[in-house]
Amino acid sequence: MPAYRVRGHIWIDRQGGGPFLGPGRIALLQKIDELGSIRAAAKALNMSYRRAWRHVEALNREAPSPLIITSIGGKGGGGATLTPAGYAVLEIFARLEKSFQRFLEEKTKDIQEELSHIHP
């Protein structure tokens, strides 16, 4: 019998609103933390600066409290850092992803077992 695998995607919406947090925005938050700059993070992710800025503004507006602090000007054009809320959100999403991976592994075992009992 061929082997099967349960797969999936997961993200967080605002209730009655659009998407709040998924793998794309999480990658942006991580890159901003790593590189200390929205411009550098956007470049590293092959995203336009304008698009990265829109995500940052939306994240700050849609989160319970702002996730990214930006400082303007100076040499190199200002920086960006995560707030404690920003780090908390990274942790919350990582835990959610881990839990989802466990769910998928468990269901893969169930499905494999169930499909192996199928007869014509």
Add this chain to the structure above:
Amino acid sequence: MPAYRVRGHIWIDRQGGGPFLGPGRIALLQKIDELGSIRAAAKALNMSYRRAWRHVEALNREAPSPLIITSIGGKGGGGATLTPAGYAVLEIFARLEKSFQRFLEEKTKDIQEELSHIHP
């Protein structure tokens, strides 16, 4: 605080292969069962007959045993019915979806709780 909701998609792949079963093919199986014809099912789902046929062939080839039996010819152009394996697969997927909905509801509660404790 705004309300958040965990959402997601789930499907079954063949290990090391492409997708085997997701909401689209499940809808096709259900319509074939309901209408007794691949042509009628395709029409009801706004899908080309050619495309529906390809899904049926792939499902029969990729499942542990065939899910759909077709009879050719006669008035009305032959019919299609699900095999016991076809019904079993519908049940297995329905159970998987139900379990995933429970997972999403549970995680929505967790996330809502966790995000409410975030401070600036």
